[in-house]
Amino acid sequence: MNRFWINYLLAFSLIQVIFCQEEVESNPEKVDRHMQITPDYGVSWTVLDDTKEIVFKIVARYSGRNSYIGFGISVNGAMDGSDIIIIKNFGPTGFSYEDRHGVGNVEPELDASQDWKLLSGWINRTHFSAKISRLLNTGDDEDVEITVDTLRLIWALGEYDMITQRLSYHKNDRGIISVNFLDPDVETPTPEELEKKYEVWKIEKTVQVSSNDTVYMCSFFKGPNVTSKHHMVGFGMYIDLPENKRHLHHADLYRCTAPPGTNPDEFFAPYLGDGYDCNYSPVRFPYENCGTFEFQWTIGGQITLFPDNLGLPLGRDDGATEYFMTEVHFNNEERRSDLNIRAGFNIYHTPELRPTEIGQLQLGFMTNKTFSLTVPPNATNFVVSSHCPMDCTKNLPKDGINIFTYLLHSHLSGRRLKLRHYRGNYELPMLAKDDHFDFNYQNNRRLRTPVKILPGDHLTIECMYDSNWRRGGITLGGRSPREEMCQAFLLYWPRIDEVNSCGSYHSQKEILEFMGINDVYQYQGEIDATVTSPEHLSGLKYTDIVQHRVNWSTELRTKYQHLVQYGEQQAYCIPIEYDNEPFVKTMYPKLVKVDDSFITVPDLVIFIAVILIIVVTVICVTLYVINEMRKRRKGSCSKDEIVK
Numbered sequence: 001m002n003r004f005w006i007n008y009l010l011a012f013s014l015i016q017v018i019f020c021q022e023e024v025e026s027n028p029e030k031v032d033r034h035m036q037i038t039p040d041y042g043v044s045w046t047v048l049d050d051t052k053e054i055v056f057k058i059v060a061r062y063s064g065r066n067s068y069i070g071f072g073i074s075v076n077g078a079m080d081g082s083d084i085i086i087i088k089n090f091g092p093t094g095f096s097y098e099d100r101h102g103v104g105n106v107e108p109e110l111d112a113s114q115d116w117k118l119l120s121g122w123i124n125r126t127h128f129s130a131k132i133s134r135l136l137n138t139g140d141d142e143d144v145e146i147t148v149d150t151l152r153l154i155w156a157l158g159e160y161d162m163i164t165q166r167l168s169y170h171k172n173d174r175g176i177i178s179v180n181f182l183d184p185d186v187e188t189p190t191p192e193e194l195e196k197k198y199e200v201w202k203i204e205k206t207v208q209v210s211s212n213d214t215v216y217m218c219s220f221f222k223g224p225n226v227t228s229k230h231h232m233v234g235f236g237m238y239i240d241l242p243e244n245k246r247h248l249h250h251a252d253l254y255r256c257t258a259p260p261g262t263n264p265d266e267f268f269a270p271y272l273g274d275g276y277d278c279n280y281s282p283v284r285f286p287y288e289n290c291g292t293f294e295f296q297w298t299i300g301g302q303i304t305l306f307p308d309n310l311g312l313p314l315g316r317d318d319g320a321t322e323y324f325m326t327e328v329h330f331n332n333e334e335r336r337s338d339l340n341i342r343a344g345f346n347i348y349h350t351p352e353l354r355p356t357e358i359g360q361l362q363l364g365f366m367t368n369k370t371f372s373l374t375v376p377p378n379a380t381n382f383v384v385s386s387h388c389p390m391d392c393t394k395n396l397p398k399d400g401i402n403i404f405t406y407l408l409h410s411h412l413s414g415r416r417l418k419l420r421h422y423r424g425n426y427e428l429p430m431l432a433k434d435d436h437f438d439f440n441y442q443n444n445r446r447l448r449t450p451v452k453i454l455p456g457d458h459l460t461i462e463c464m465y466d467s468n469w470r471r472g473g474i475t476l477g478g479r480s481p482r483e484e485m486c487q488a489f490l491l492y493w494p495r496i497d498e499v500n501s502c503g504s505y506h507s508q509k510e511i512l513e514f515m516g517i518n519d520v521y522q523y524q525g526e527i528d529a530t531v532t533s534p535e536h537l538s539g540l541k542y543t544d545i546v547q548h549r550v551n552w553s554t555e556l557r558t559k560y561q562h563l564v565q566y567g568e569q570q571a572y573c574i575p576i577e578y579d580n581e582p583f584v585k586t587m588y589p590k591l592v593k594v595d596d597s598f599i600t601v602p603d604l605v606i607f608i609a610v611i612l613i614i615v616v617t618v619i620c621v622t623l624y625v626i627n628e629m630r631k632r633r634k635g636s637c638s639k640d641e642i643v644k
Contacts, residue, residue: 028049028184028448028449029184029185029446029448029449030046030047030184030185031045031046031047031181031182031183031184031185031448032044032045032046032047032185033045033046033183033185035153035177035179037153037155037175037177038175040060040061040157040173041058041059041060041061041155041157041175042058042059042060043056043057043058043071043153043155044056044057045057045181047136047181047182051135052135052136052137053133053134053135053136054133054134054135054136054146054181055119055131055132055133056071056131056132056133057129057130057131057132058071058087058129058130058131058132059127059128059129060127060128060129060157061126061127061128061157062123062124062125062126062127062128063128063157063159064159065089066088066089066159066160066161066162067088067089067128067157067158067159067160068086068087068088068089068157068158068159068160068167069086069087069128069130069155069156069157070084070085070086070087070154070155070156070157070158070170070174071084071085071087071132071153071154071155072084072085072102072108072153072154072155073144073146073151073152073153073154073181074102074144074151074152074154074176075144075149075151075152075436076152076436077152077154077176077178078102079102079103079104079105079108079154080102080103080104081101081102081144082101082102082108082144082154083101083142083143083144084099084100084101084102084108084154085097085098085099085100085116085118085132086098086100086108086167087118087121087130087132088160088165089121089123089128095118095121095130096118097116097118097130097132098110098114099111099113099114099115099116101142101143107166107167111140111142111143112142113138113140113142115134115135115138115140115143116132116133116134117132117133117134118130118131118132119131119132119133136182146181146182147182147435148180148182148183148432148433148434149180149433149434149435149436150178150179150180150434150436150437150438150441151178151179151180151181151436152176152177152178152179152436152438153176153177153178153179154174154175154176155174155175156170156173156174156175157170157173157174158170158171158173178300178438178440178441180443180445182448183445183446183448184446184447184448186305186446187305188302188303188305189303191236191303191346194234194236194303194346194348197348198233198234198348198349198350199224199230199348199349199350199351200346200347200348200349201223201224201314201345201346201347201349202238202344202345202346202347203221203324203326203344203345203347204238204342204343204344204345205217205219205275205326205342205343205344206240206340206341206342207219207275207328207330207340207341207342207343208339208340209247209330209332209336209339209340209341210277210332210337211332211335211336211337212332212335213331213332213333213335213480213482214249214329214330214331214332214479214480214481215277215329215330215332216277216278216279216327216328216329216330216479217275217276217277217278217327217328217330218275218276218277218278218281218285218287218325218326218327219274219275219276219325219326219328220256220268220271220272220285220286220323220324220325221272221323221324221325221326222268222272222321222322222323223314223315223321223322223323223324224314224315224349226314226315226349226351227315227319228315228316228317228319228351229313229314229315229316229317229353230313230314230315230349230350230351230353231311231312231313231314231349231350231352231353231354231357232306232311232312232313232314232347232348232349233305233306233311233312233348233349233350233354234303234304234305234306234347234348235253235295235297235303235304235345235346235347235348236297236302236303236304236345236346236348237251237297237301237343237344237345237346238342238343238344238345238346239341239342239343240341240342240343241341244339244341244343246331247330247331247332247339247341248299248328248329248330248331248341248343249298249299249329249330249331249481250296250297250298250299250328250329250409250442251296251297251326251327251328251329251343251344251345252293252295252296252326252327252328253293253294253295253296253324253325253326253345253347254290254291254292254293254294254324254325254326254327255290255292255294255322255323255324256268256286256289256290256292256322256323256324256325257289257290257291257292258289258323259289264320264321264322264323265321267286267289268286268323271285271286278327279479279525280524280525287325290323290324290325291500291574292500293360293362293500293501294312294324294360295312295360295444295489295491296360296407296444296489297345297444298407298409298442298443299439299440299441299442300438300440300441300442300443301407301442301443301444302443304405304444305348306358306491307404308354309354309355309356310354310355310356310357310358310404310493311350311353311354311356311357311358312357312358312495313357313495314347314349326344326345328343328344329479331480331481356493356494357493357494357495358404358491358492358493358494358495359401359491359492359493359494359495359496359500360489360490360491360492360500361401361403361489361490361492361499361500361501361502362487362488362489362490362500362501362502362503363386363388363419363459363461363487363488363489363490363501363502363503364386364409364461364485364486364487364488364503365384365386365477365485365486365487365503365505366503366505366572367477367478367479367485369477369505369508370476370477370478370483370508370522370527370528370529371476371477371508371511371512371529371542372477372505372506372507372508372511373475373476373477373484373485373486373505374474374475374476374477374511374515374546374564375413375465375467375474375475375476375484376467376474376546376550376552376557376560377467377470377472377473377474377546377547377552378467378468378472378552379465379466379467379468379557380466380468381415381464381466382464382465382466382467382561383462383463383464383465383561383564383565384462384463384465384486384564384565385460385461385462385463385564385565385566385569385588386460386461386486386487386503386504386505386569387458387459387460387503387504387569387571387586387587387588388458388459388460388502388503388504388571388573389458389504389571389584389586390455390456390457390458391571391573391584391586392499392502392571392573392584393453393454393455393456393457393458393459393499393502394455394456395455395498395499395573395575396453396454396455396457396496396498396499397455397494397496397498398455399454400452400453400454400455400457401452401453401492401493401494401496402450402451402452402453402492402493402494403431403447403450403451403452403453403490403491403492404446404447404450404491404492404493405444405445405446405447405490405491406419406431406432406444406445406447406488406489406490406491407442407443407444407445407488407489408432408433408434408437408442408461408487408488409442409485409486409487409488409489410437410439410463410465410484410485410486410487411439411480411481411482411483411484411485412439412469412481412482413465413466413467413469413470413475413484414437414439414463414464414465414484414486415437415464415465415466416433416434416435416436416437416462416463416464417432417433417434417437417461417462417463417464417486417488418430418432418433418461418462419431419432419433419459419460419461419462419488420459420460420461420462421451421453421457421458421459422457422458422459422460422589422591423454423456423457423458424456424589425589425590425591425592426591426592427589427591431451431459432445432447432488439481444489444491453492458589459502460588461486461487461488461503462486462565463484463486465484470482472547473543473547474543474546474547476527476528476543478527479527480527483527487503497575498575499573499574499575500574500575501572501573501574502571502572502573502574503571503572504569504570504571504572504586505569505570505572506563506564506567506569506570507569507570510563510567511564512542514560514563515542515545515546515550516534516537516545516549516550517531517533517534517537517542517545518532518533518534519531519532519533520532520542528541528542528543529541529542530542531545537549566587566588567587568585568586568587569585569586569587570585570586571584571585571586
């Protein structure tokens with residue numbers, strides 16, 4: 001019997017070793033966060049993974065015994081459809097609460113199901129506090145499910161009539177703020193606190209912004225004066241004046257390398273003092289020598305800190321100077337000619353090197369392939385895709401790379417973004433998604449559990465657009481917020497030199513032919529283009545033809561949607577040193593299907609593991625029974641021999 005169980009346990013352990021692959025990190029990071037929204041209103045929250053609950057603690061200004069705190073969750077910041085709790089006080093220790101939902105800009109209505117719970121509350125002379133909770137998913141149509149998507153926290157302070165219980169209008173004591181409620185707790189000290197803890201490399205430049213609506217400015221900087229290798233541990237954006245924040249869309253940091261056989265100091269010195277229009281500069285500058293994309297800040301972003309064991313290389317042990325380039329996107333919708341903005345990065349670094357170095361992987365459309373991303377006029381739920389195929393990821397190290405932070409990026413037409421992950425013919429759990437994308441809140445988001453990308457994996461980013469706000473206009477891929485992008489930026493470890501950027505796009509010729517166009521002429525840096533063929537369209541702009549001369553029937557929209565999402569695309573895979581740009585064809589992987597529904601790798605692994613466990617159990621039991629029967633027969637024979 002003992003031998004049977006030993007064999008069974010050995011077989012069971014073998015199945016676990018084969019199928020139960022170890023995660024990068026078995027326990028997800030905790031969610032325990034605080035946000036001081038205004039001096040009068042602060043919120044803390046904790047996610048209880050075991051019970052799927054979220055607990056909020058609100059501390060707000062106290063304005064009298066008939067005051068109330070309003071707290072709500074909305075998918076888009078509007079009152080309509082929002083999930084709201086109203087907490088009323090009617091004395092030193094008296095509280096009541098009501099679970100409500102928004103129905104427009106009127107007093108919220110009571111829910112049929114009261115899913116919010118008031119756990120505790122207190123009042124002193126200055127503050128009113130309440131501790132509340134609810135399930136992440138209550139199953140109530142009048143509530144908003146709390147997911148990894150960007151949601152809007154809405155809040156208000158006001159008074160109510162103690163006789164009728166009706167709420168008075170809150171006037172200006174209210175607000176809306178975008179939040180990712182399920183992102184892990186990441187300590188974010190103030191810039192002043194960080195400067196006390198780390199060395200700070202400030203790379204800033206005052207730019208006279210041109211009167212174009214969108215301007216990308218490139219500036220070159222000498223690395224910090226360090227005599228040995230350091231590690232960057234985080235970064236934040238510096239903007240001189242609060243009113244100038246609205247003019248900054250994003251900023252990138254690139255590492256530069258001088259051509260072989262040249263002295264870096266002599267090569268980059270002529271470019272250190274000036275700034276250059278990245279796309280329209282009449283003066284040539286060494287943009288192509290700065291191909292290592294290190295990190296990005298985007299509108300709405302906060303300070304980004306790396307985990308304590310991870311760092312980004314800065315400086316060299318031989319003391320040689322490094323050079324970097326920033327690319328800063330200024331948005332000038334009013335086309336003002338008097339904008340002078342000082343902006344740049346605060347980069348926090350330390351001589352205490354960390355165990356592992358990180359890199360960044362950029363995924364998605366190439367922004368210069370403008371026609372490849374054409375969103376039709378008045379489009380709703382229009383989806384485009386871009387792939388990083390196995391032909392590129394096969395260059396990853398044997399043990400893969402581990403994604404710990406992501407940033408999903410789109411512009412004003414973006415509504416939903418997804419980053420899908422495939423291995424072989426199976427789809428793994430979604431790497432990242434945001435079904436309530438907020439253009440003004442694009443932050444580097446830490447994953448609760450890092451995700452491993454192995455050689456041969458396939459990544460697909462999908463972006464869903466709504467172009468109705470353009471009032472009949474089409475949307476092209478491009479740099480302006482009115483144009484579109486579909487990208488993801490992933491911070492990972494360990495740092496590699498093989499891949500820095502990966503994605504795919506449709507052949508521009510294929511898109512032109514779909515629109516009935518043979519050929520176009522496009523000036524350098526121009527988003528639109530002039531048609532040169534066929535003759536009857538010659539001289540017209542591409543946008544004019546797509547917007548006014550293409551009959552966007554339901555049938556044509558369906559056909560075009562299928563082409564741009566599922567059609568074959570041209571892939572690119574740019575090594576980190578920008579040596580070459582190999583191209584291959586790509587599209588969605590062909591997935592294994594069961595009963596016409598896709599199955600994921602984890603589901604399949606569990607299914608196979610269960611089958612094998614059953615098979616091993618049957619085999620072990622059968623062998624045990626056969627062995628016992630042999631023993632009995634042997635025992636019977638011995639007794640017969642004794643009788644004889």
